[in-house]
Amino acid sequence: MLSIRAELAIIGCIMMLPHGFIYFIRFLILKLPKIMTEGKFPILYFSYIGIGIIGFIVMIPLFITSIKKVRRKMQGRSWKRLQRWAYLFYLLAYVHILLILLNESKIDWLRLSTYTMIFVGYMILRIFKYKNKQKIGLRVICNTNN
Structure with a gap:
C-alpha cells in the first residue's frame, strides 16, 4: 500500500471535492436563508458545517502536493512538514462525522x-x-x- 499511497490520497481527495462543494452550496442556498429567517441557530449544525469547511480547506494543499509533478518541485523537508497536516485533516473528518451523527434525532x-x-x-x-x-x-x- 505504501507504493500507491499518493495515488490513493489523490483518489480520496477527488471523491471528497464534490462532497465539499455540493454540501457547501446546499448550505448557502437552502439552509442558511431558512435559518436566518427562523432565527434558530443550531450550534451542532453550524459546528459540523464549520469543521467540514476547515477540513476541506486543509485538504486542498494536501491534495495538490500529492501530485508527483508538484511534489518533485518541493523540497523534501517542506513537503513532509506540509503532509503532517493530514493528521489534522483526519481529526477534523472524525469530528465532522461525529457531530453529524450526534445531530440526528436518533443516534446510530x-x-x-x-x-x-x-x-x-x-x-x-x-x-x-x-x-x-x-x-x-x-x-x-x-x-x-x-
Whole structure:
C-alpha cells in the first residue's frame, strides 16, 4: 500500500471535492436563508458545517502536493512538514462525522462506535510508530556517541 499511497490520497481527495462543494452550496442556498429567517441557530449544525469547511480547506494543499509533478518541485523537508497536516485533516473528518451523527434525532450507536474505533485505532498505531521512531533515533544517537 505504501507504493500507491499518493495515488490513493489523490483518489480520496477527488471523491471528497464534490462532497465539499455540493454540501457547501446546499448550505448557502437552502439552509442558511431558512435559518436566518427562523432565527434558530443550531450550534451542532453550524459546528459540523464549520469543521467540514476547515477540513476541506486543509485538504486542498494536501491534495495538490500529492501530485508527483508538484511534489518533485518541493523540497523534501517542506513537503513532509506540509503532509503532517493530514493528521489534522483526519481529526477534523472524525469530528465532522461525529457531530453529524450526534445531530440526528436518533443516534446510530453502531456507526458512531465504528467510526470511533477506526479513528482511535489509527491514532494508537500512529503514536506507537512515533514512539518507536523516537527509540530508534535515541539508539542511533547513543551508538554514535560510544
